[in-house]
Amino acid sequence: MASLAESSVAPPDKVVPTGLRRQALYLLLGFSAGLPFYMFSTVLTLRLQAHEIGIVVIGFFAWVQLLPTFKFLWAPLLDRYLVPGFGRFWGKRRGWIMLAQLGIFTSMASMAFVSPGDSLPITALFAVLLAFWTTTLEVAADAWRIELAPTQAEQGPVAAANLWGYRTAMVAAGSGALLVADQPDWGWTGAYLAIAAAAFVPFPMLVAMRPDPEGHGNRAGSLAAGLVASVVILLAVTAVTAAIGWVLLGAASGMGISGQTNVTPYVLALCMVPFLIMAAALPKIRNLPPSAPARRSIAIGPYVEFFWRYGFMALALMAFVSIYRMGDVLALNLSKPMIRGLGYSLSEIGRADSYVALVASMTGVALGGWMAARWRQSWALTVGAIFAAIGNFGFVWLAHQPPVEATLYLATALDQFGNGMAGTIFVVYLSLLVDPRHPGAQYAFLSGFAFLLPRLLSGSGGAMVESFNAAGYNGFDIFFVISGVASLAAILFLPLISRARPRPRDDEAEA
Template identity: 70%
Template sequence: MADLALSAPVAARSQWGRLALYGLLGFSAGLPFYMFSTVLALRLTEHGVGLVVIGFFAWITLLPTFKFLWAPVLDRYDVPGFGRFWGKRRGWIMLAQLGIFTSMAAMAFTGPDLPLTALFAVLLAFWTTTVEVAADAWRIELAPTQDEQGPIVAANIWGYRSAMVAAGSGALIVADDAGWTAAYLAIAAAAFLPFPILAAMRPHSHSIQGRSQALIQGLVASAVILLLVAAATAAVGGVVLGAAAQAGIGPQSNVTPVVLGICLLPFVAMALALPKIRRAPADAPLRRSAALGPYVDIFWRYGYAALLIMAFVSLYRMGDVLALTLSKPLVKSVGYSLTEIGIADGAVALTSSMVGVALGGWLVTRWRQGWTLALGAVLAALGNWAFVWLAHEEPARWVLYLATGADQFGNGFAGTVFVVYLSMLVNPRFPGAQYALLSSFAFLLPRLLAGASGSMEQAIGYDGFFLLSGALSIAALLFLPMIGRVKPRPAEDEAKA
């Protein structure tokens, strides 16, 4: 907590200061997201890449679901130099901002080269996720109660969705006029804007000489870290592509059955591990481990109800994630231009999303949690089904605007109430690691299935695909009566008291 007092500006200690800070942090994390997901899907479509391969590229969005693997590093260590200059949380955010800028600028020049495009898209996803991990931990430390979380989560998602929409809309309009290279360079430049703003906040180090040394050390360390991460990513990517080729996976492969089987593995592993975790005393190595302890704590506190929680969080946003993969290719196939899609993703999507986020942030402070989660699931489903309606209408801007608005409003509302729900599951002792695990698992299964979306569309068509995605959102309602009764097990010291 001392890190917060020293590294955050005085304004951040006030409610309005926190809202402004988290609006900016949301912007810095949201701006790159469409560039390795939706916008990338349209770029690949323009280059003539098939839907099955575009679906495979959706697996890049799986990377954020594994952020729990490096979240403990962000909780435990500082970025050399940057940690002394800005403090732990902001030091990681600044390093990640540099990674975002360099990765997106590199993507600008990849063109139709699929391996290079994949490499820099993975790097962009990694550094974007790192920003989120550091910002989420800081948020939970700053606002430990549900009433405090609501407004800050809303501000964060406002910034996030504003940036996503601005990037998606701006990139498509620029691409239609000046090409994809110019579009990616423009968004890369915009993505770098939060860096000087966050850098101008009060430094952690008070000595002028100490500041200079820390900043120089941080810049050198950042360059080394960026190169090492890029080299490691390229090496792992080469192994994965080689293994896929050996397994015979190609553009015509139907990977849906295999993916569904993989989706069951996390639940099997959790069920097998739970008995041992529940019996573990406070001094057990499994619970005291710096690497595993924060994650084991979740299952120790919730027991077998953790399986129910994990099933619910996996399903709640599944419809939105699946729809995101093919919504833009569907709209493009109906006959809309990049500029028309960009305009819809601009003012219409931004306004609808912000209204949904604001309503969700307001209702979580007034309604019971189950009711807000239920309404979010229904609104998300209606947004997905709007694309079925769009596909059967003659191309007209009002049709595109209405479908986009319904999708973004439901997405914004559901996203806000879901973030608050996940935040309330976290043990305040391990905010960064536990929120990373919960939010990662929430999108693991949906993003695994999203990689098979091209194969699914070939089997059931666009209508079947979007009807299914909406139905999955509605299916989350079945869990709510049970979820509402789940309570965490008290810690040993609390039980004795």
């Protein structure tokens, strides 16, 4: 990675689209990030189920989605360095986006030719790589978005456009992959190859864009240099990921964790660790002077600065963001296996995830963007949480209805509308918590932490369902009731966090 350091103080991109051009750009970037997401989450769970992988192990695969939670570990690199070739010509943000798209394409194409029934660890490796490169694309795009639209009024339309693209792509990937997989001549291999090809479409469009005003070299030479550097980086990341996975699997085996293990108690204990660490460190952080190494550090400085500015209110903020999207995340991993178990075919699920999900999701995103730009944040967040909960309760209702396709459409519409609305409002809220001096790193930290607790619990979702079933209850019913109540629980934090005000920065205090 040392070769990335072509500029230790790489400036932000100077290409600043405005108005409709800016929204069109983020429609495209959202589409790029949304296509692969379902392929390592919802679609993957159905593929595992088709290969008769147990529900507990399917639940474990939700931990692949934990990777975006830890994006703060490498997000400072994206704020600091250029990608060789790509970055020098197209700018820092677009350079990282182009590298990430290559990683997405190669990871998804590799998953196409690996059968989970024959090699579950290799499937997990490529799923993790797909999640890593998808997350890297999001980090670069989010940082650029915050730079281009620093105010609440500007963030609403841009965030909505980004989520329109993101959710359109999720619908295209989810429904398209299932419809292709249900065809005997294509199957799961054809489904993953088709989505990989679609995910690669934005790459040549970015190549054709005008260079950064401060860029160097020519287009062809920069493209060639970027491709060579990308191959090296992709291979290095694959090797490191495989090594880490080998160590983790060995450790889990040594601890006796298997597909029959109830990991929920361990997960709940682990969820408390970040809050204990933050509470212990806050008193010292609050007293750090501007010259303190921790505040000036490239690696941890942006995160220390967040806690320095918000003090103990940061604990309330972190608790709120870790609960707000809880219901959506818990439902994501197990909703499709439950629906499949009710007797719906892959094609029926695919049709529900196409037009119905698209219209409902886009409506929710549009309304959420409008609310986020015009309403008080606390009111917008409250309404978003309520509709997200309704979407989760809809799965409980669906489970007790005859398997009629129209019924599936209604449950899907409720879920996607609530997710779209709550997601847009939440993106704007997180963006406004960020210090403009550290947009990429701090947004990565906040948005990643927001999904740490939900994704940890989601990984034990299969074990929860099995435990409820063993106790004589309907496991899926209780699971989705819990997920809906979790969304509503976030409302309890709003009277407190609505009073959160950041401490003036050092330069502001001096002024």
